[in-house]
Amino acid sequence: MPVPFAEALKSKEFVVTAEVGPPKGVDIQEMLHNIELLKDKVDALNVTDNQSSVMRIGSLPVCKLIKEAGGEPILQMTCRDRNRVALQSELLGAYILGIRNVLALTGDYITVGDHIEAKPVFDLDSVLLVKLIRQMEQGKDFAGNELKGSPKFCVGAIVTPEADPIEPQLLKFEKKIKAGAEFIQTQAIYDLDNFKKFMGYARKFQVKILAGIVLLASAGMARFMNANVPGIFVPQELIEELVAAPKGKALEKGIEIAGRMIRQLREEKVCDGVHIMAIGREHLVPEILSAAGM
């Protein structure tokens, strides 16, 4: 039996979670293989909810499969596709299926995905979703009606430490904690000095911080993210390191960089853990961990 994630957050000095992206379609062999490979190497597997507004298998059924495989799942929930009725109903459903961890997100806008004419919902936002979960734990639904048996979740949310400007982002970060978030997972970070500055601020709050680690597969990917992904900043030195890697070895260099960052975060006790996003290369997470000396 895996340790409940809430326990791991409390008792372990450094927790590790990894992201699982469900496939678009019903062929889940590769995903099941990755779940099997990772479930005992990380403290929890975090399942995306129609990531980037691209339609695929939902987070809940995959969390259930992880549970059945003996892993500890974290249910990602966005506010993009469900109103407060559907969100609460799914949370109750998740609880009765044994899922105890939720990561609350606002969700990307519909038009960045693959069904650009769909109706965007956004009835609630990530702050209100955290609040909603805490209210359900008190035995009431969001409208104040009595629940017959209440759930209990370990609730997380996200922050983008490299956001520019940072102040509006921090205002929301504080609201998420006020609403009851126990852990905060960050957008990918690459500049440890910047991240340490953020941690200097974040340490004022009673919340566990997991640094987001996105595996760099090439210099091109790093440049693309710098140009196109909000809140991601890969410093020039890292890009040069990837460029300098021998032909065909950039991915290996990316694994080394990710491992090195995790090792440094852990050894210097910068934050409480990491969340590894290998984005389609989940099978490489064990290699990243061994590069980190874990």
Next chain:
Amino acid sequence: MIVGHRKPLEEIKSYLDGCERVLVLGCGTCVAVCMAGGEKEVQLLASQLRMAFKEEGKEILVEEETIQRQCDREYFDTIKEKVENYDAVLSLACGAGVQLAAELFPRRVVLPGLNTTFIGVAEKEGVWSEKCRACANCLLAETGGICPITICPKGLVNGPCGGTNHGKCEVSKEKDCAWTLIYRRLEGQGRLEKIREIHPAKNYKAQTTPATIVHAAYIEEEA
């Protein structure tokens, strides 16, 4: 004002298949100001239709009329009889005006010539931008006079999402992030406390359609 823009000519022509006498009916209020459905636009569309029908060898009579407002019953009085001469009325009003025309002339086919798009303001000559979603629950007192329901595509009420970047929106680099604007304005006014507390969820009940407003004072006067 209510801002709309003309439907493509081909779409408008397709509505008129089988008609013999068409009245293009303009509205002299919002859609005239946004240069989509006023007298000038009526003239332009009517000419385009006449030329197109002539080229296609179709004998369809196209005539023009513009009234001051299509969202007010009384302004239709002057054209009530005239409308009897046509089998179709092509209204260049907003969706409200088209529906009132259709209600007042139930035996005539009333068709829309515009796509009604938003409630907005004129930015400069030829440019309009959306400012209000008519959510029935105005938040502008708390958000520095910038509407997060309209200016933020997600209508977020508790701060920006993670998609904001350098003050722009994840939906388009051309659009400003509403919450960066709100933050900056309130910061400048020393009023950030307005947005520090968790804002309650939006009340969609107030937006149940179709909405009706009854102004009791006026009703009593009539009685």
